[in-house]
Amino acid sequence: MIAIGLLLIFLVFATLMFLRKMPALIALPAMAVLIAILARLSATDILNGIIANGSVKLAPVYVAVFAGAMMGRVLIQAGIAEEIIKRAAEFGGERPLVVAFGLMLVTAILFTTLQGLGAIITVGSLVLPIMMSLGIPRKLAGVLFLLAFATGFIFNPILFTLYRQLLQLPDNQPMPPQALTFAFILLGLMIVFVIAYALIAAKRSGEVLLLSAVAAREVATPTTKPAKRKAVPAIALLTPVVPLVLFIGFNALGIKLDFIAAFIIGSLYGVVTTNLRTSIQMLASSAIKGIEDGAPAAILMMGIGMLLNALNLPPIKTALEPLIVALPFGSAFFYIAFFGLLSPLSLYRGPLNIFGIGVGLFTIMFATGILPALALLAAIMCVVQVQNICDPTNTHNVWIANFVGVPVEGLTKETLLPAMLVCIVGLLIAVVLFF
Numbered sequence: 559m560i561a562i563g564l565l566l567i568f569l570v571f572a573t574l575m576f577l578r579k580m581p582a583l584i585a586l587p588a589m590a591v592l593i594a595i596l597a598r599l600s601a602t603d604i605l606n607g608i609i610a611n612g613s614v615k616l617a618p619v620y621v622a623v624f625a626g627a628m629m630g631r632v633l634i635q636a637g638i639a640e641e642i643i644k645r646a647a648e649f650g651g652e653r654p655l656v657v658a659f660g661l662m663l664v665t666a667i668l669f670t671t672l673q674g675l676g677a678i679i680t681v682g683s684l685v686l687p688i689m690m691s692l693g694i695p696r697k698l699a700g701v702l703f704l705l706a707f708a709t710g711f712i713f714n715p716i717l718f719t720l721y722r723q724l725l726q727l728p729d730n731q732p733m734p735p736q737a738l739t740f741a742f743i744l745l746g747l748m749i750v751f752v753i754a755y756a757l758i759a760a761k762r763s764g765e766v767l768l769l770s771a772v773a774a775r776e777v778a779t780p781t782t783k784p785a786k787r788k789a790v791p792a793i794a795l796l797t798p799v800v801p802l803v804l805f806i807g808f809n810a811l812g813i814k815l816d817f818i819a820a821f822i823i824g825s826l827y828g829v830v831t832t833n834l835r836t837s838i839q840m841l842a843s844s845a846i847k848g849i850e851d852g853a854p855a856a857i858l859m860m861g862i863g864m865l866l867n868a869l870n871l872p873p874i875k876t877a878l879e880p881l882i883v884a885l886p887f888g889s890a891f892f893y894i895a896f897f898g899l900l901s902p903l904s905l906y907r908g909p910l911n912i913f914g915i916g917v918g919l920f921t922i923m924f925a926t927g928i929l930p931a932l933a934l935l936a937a938i939m940c941v942v943q944v945q946n947i948c949d950p951t952n953t954h955n956v957w958i959a960n961f962v963g964v965p966v967e968g969l970t971k972e973t974l975l976p977a978m979l980v981c982i983v984g985l986l987i988a989v990v991l992f993f
Contacts, residue, residue, distance in 0.1 A: 560877035563596045568915055575907045575914070575951065582907045582914055582951070583854070586861030589915070593868040612864030618816075620856035622719045623673060625821035628841075628848030629801065630672040632825045634680050635840055635847075636832040638797050639668055641790040643684045654692040655760060661685045662702055662752065666710035671798045671824065673716055676851040678707070678954040686961055698759050700962035701972050705755065707954065708946045709748040712741055713802055715817035716855065717942065720912065721935060724924055732814040738806065740936050740991065744984050748943065751980050794831040800824040854953070862917050869918035870925075878922055887928050890989045897937040898982035902974065904945035911945055912938055936988035940981040947977045 571589050574580040580588075590612060594604045633639040646660035665685055672681065682703060689699040711717070718733065727733070801820035808815035825844065829837035868874065886892045900910060907914025923934055949955060950966045959966035 560596060560873060561881060564593065564874065564877065567592050567596070568909065572906065572908055572915060578951070583857050583861060585907070586858070586865050586914070590861070590864035590868040593865075593874060594871065597868070597871045597873040599871070608864050608867050612867040613860040615863030615866055616720070616723060616859045618818075619716065619719045619723060620852065620859040622715045622817045622821070623852040623855045623859070624849055625818045625825075626671060626673050626715050626801075626848075627676075627852035628845045629797075629821045629825040629828065630674065630677045630851065631844035631847045632828040632840065633668070633672065633797060634677070635844060636794065636797075636828055637790050638794055638828060638832065639672075639681060640684060642668070642795055642798070643681070643688075645795075647688050654694070655756075657692055658689055658694060658702065658756065658760075659753070661688060662706035662709075662756070665703060665706035668798050669707050669710035670713045670802050671821075673711075673714055674851040674855060675953045675957060676847075678957055682958060682961060686958075690962070694760075696962040697964045697968060697972065700958045700964060700969060701759070702752075702756055704947060704955065704958055704969060704973065705748075705752045708943060709745065709752060711946055712745050712748065712939070712943070715801070715805075715821070717939075718805075719817055721938070724920060724938070725931060725935065726924070730814055732809040732812060734932065735810070736932050736991070737935055738809060740932075740939065740988065743987055744939055744943070744980075747980050747983055751976060755976055791831055794828060797824060797828040797831070800827050858913060862913065865915075865918055866921055869921060875922065875925070879926055882919075882922055883926055883928055885928070890993050893929070893933070893937070893989065893993070894982060894985045897941055898978065898985050901941050901944040901978055901981045902948075904941050905949045905970070906951055907949075910941050911949070912942055913945070916941075930992050933988055933992035936992055937985060940984035940988070943984075944974070944977045944981050948974045 567589055571580070571585045575582055575585055587609070590608050591604060594608045599607070642664050643661065646664045647657055665681060668681055669677070685703055686699055689702065690696055694702070721737065722733065725734075801817065801824040804820040804823060805815055805817060825841060826837075829840045829844075833840070869878070885896070887896070897910070902908075904910040904912075904916065908916065909919055910916045912920060920934070920938060923929065924931065928934075929937075946952070948970045950970050955969055956966050959969055
């Protein structure tokens with residue numbers, strides 16, 4: 559009876575999110591409360607155990623979101639992001655594809671650190687007009703920017719902090735080196751895929767390859783004069799990679815360094831190397847605006863925490879565990895088919911979406927030990943790429959589609975099959991490494 563009730567709750571709210579009748583920010587807490595009622599919890603237990611405790615369950619995740627958003631604001635306010643993008647465009651000169659690849663590389667590097675819709679708007683508003691001025695078709699420019707963003711986001715702290723929670727690592731324990739190794743493998747797969755996709759798409763459109771040198775020079779001659787800004791020192795351009803280097807370096811030495819500390823150090827480095835005199839004011843302003851930027855993600859994390867607590871209730875686990883354990887995950891073929899061919903179920907906050915209904919499924923799978931922990935984590939990392947690139951409910955997908963003037967579902971249709979291919983290849987490698 560409980561299993562049927564859970565299925566109905568999942569189907570109803572998945573449908574509501576699919577039809578855009580209810581945002582995930584509201585749907586996840588509502589699901590948590592209904593699941594708790596299904597488990598016959600008292601009103602007091604629901605308020606305390608599900609809502610209150612659940613809202614802070616993922617506190618480390620959304621504090622990392624705020625810290626990262628603060629650093630993102632430092633990059634934007636100090637002009638570091640704009641300067642990096644400008645230099646990448648100038649480096650390409652009159653070679654449109656070189657400019658495009660340079661901008662994609664910069665975008666990927668920036669989004670190992672940046673997060674949130676504010677960062678997407680800021681970077682996209684700089685990168686997309688340059689790409690389109692090079693003669694790149696509007697839809698292709700949107701897809702290339704989206705792919706570059708998703709490539710860098712593999713190492714974003716939102717994901718790694720959430721992975722730590724799923725693995726239930728103690729506070730003093732670093733990420734397993736095998737997880738970092740697989741992240742780099744996935745990064746390599748994405749780089750190969752993005753380059754191949756860009757070259758094939760450019761050749762297919764023909765417009766990029768036949769571009770005149772005059773269009774390329776438009777990069778350096780915008781129609782409106784930009785506001786004068788003090789030159790950004792070259793040393794400050796290293797700011798986006800500071801947290802990543804610290805995190806990977808410390809973990810490689812077997813020392814756990816939280817992304818929150820890495821981001822604070824990165825923010826300090828950014829403000830000090832750009833303008834020491836105004837560093838305090840810039841840091842304070844960035845912290846306040848960073849909280850604004852990170853608020854939607856933090857609210858979503860609160861809802862995810864509530865859903866996690868609800869799905870971990872003994873009656874719910876008792877009802878779900880037999881169904882999950884019955885799946886034949888001992889077969890490598892089933893593992894690849896389940897997470898690869900069914901990866902589109904990560905769209906529309908579906909059952910494989912780690913930022914939606916899927917977080918409950920993955921939590922129970924970790925708890926049952928139906929798969930080696932690293933094999934399950936690798937599967938999640940692969941599926942996240944499909945979700946991050948293709949999900950029409952992502953705010954970044956919606957903004958990019960609106961900016962380039964195409965339907966948001968058009969980006970999904972263009973990227974779904976290639977993203978699934980990356981996912982399946984990643985799963986094949988995960989079988990070799992972790993099965």
